[in-house]
């Protein structure tokens with residue numbers, strides 16, 4: 001049976017970053033169930049840009065999509081009010097971004113396309129079982145890193161369920177020419193259908209409409225909100241693709257799990273995602289860096305917990321920002337005040 005210093009389950013931004021920076025001097029297996037692109041808005045926030053810049057990394061233009069975005073149109077469906085705010089995002093093809101992150105790993109990192117299905121402790125390490133190419137395989141890992149996202153198998157098998165808020169994110173892709181709206185990024189609030197948010201983003205010839213909804217009635221509420229948006233001015237036609245996945249929204253220190261006893265969790269598997277914007281790529285990269293820096297310490301679990309303290313606080317404090325964004329009364333006050341918003345040309349004047 002093949003043995004590794006570390007098996008990393010999940011090759012998204014967290015797992016790929018960790019494998020890239022920890023794989024220079026360790027024998028690492030990166031296991032990812034390739035072929036199922038992660039539903040995502042694919043917007044690289046300033047925090048994520050900064051996290052990449054720490055490695056003097058630049059992005060190849062092949063992973064960018066049209067148009068590039070520097071403002072968001074906020075739409076409140078409760079009041080039919082709109083405001084524009086400056087936001088510096090890079091608009092990406094998320095699938096290509098993940099593939100690119102996995103293409104810049106050190107040659108010593110072994111990459112396998114397979115789905116992790118079992119984890120058992122044995123002899124001071126772990127037997128990690130995965131299915132690939134129709135058969136089951138087992139490898140031995142001295143340490144295990146769970147970077148397998150919101151629905152982490154590593155987390156659920158080793159630590160049980162996380163005490164956090166869970167939503168189902170649903171995204172539909174439309175041909176942009178059928179929707180005929182300006183290619184603008186919008187963030188949508190509609191308390192009747194969700195206490196989280198929704199969005200539209202243009203990606204080359206497509207328009208994505210997506211949102212995060214309570215799991216119980218997610219599809220019905222998604223369709224209900226889509227109908228309201230049609231009335232608002234988004235003439236959605238037939239979708240070319242529908243995708244869905246779990247998304248977490250931390251609200252207390254118990255919403256995070258860094259791991260323990262030889263198993264480390266990074267990225268969304270650890271619960272690291274912004275509860276206000278659902279932005280998670282920066283936390284994925286930053287937690288991967290924190291773990292890599294902790295592995296050489298005498299007590300790596302303690303060190304990792306300490307090094308992610310500021311990240312956990314930062315994410316929890318975003319719940320305060322959520323009040324102004326998600327509480328209908330405060331949101332209407334903030335939007336009515338126009339504070340930090342961009343005044344559109346001709347706004348407020350009779351045309």
Ligand SMILES: Cc1cc2nc3c(=O)[nH]c(=O)nc-3n(C[C@H](O)[C@H](O)[C@H](O)COP(=O)(O)OP(=O)(O)OC[C@H]3O[C@@H](n4cnc5c(N)ncnc54)[C@H](O)[C@@H]3O)c2cc1C
Nearest residue numbers: 010012013014033040041042043116148149267268280281
């Ligand atoms: C609809 C939506 C839109 C979003 N938009 C944005 C955005 O625009 N910008 C932003 O910064 N964040 C966004 N996020 C959040 C962001 O996508 C995540 O926080 C981020 O991808 C987390 O990175 P990760 O590496 O921890 O996990 P993931 O990106 O989820 O990667 C996990 C990887 O593990 C693999 N995997 C899972 N289970 C197994 C298994 N059992 N065996 C092997 N491999 C496995 C998956 O294939 C995947 O490649 C969005 C989230 C959603 C749901």
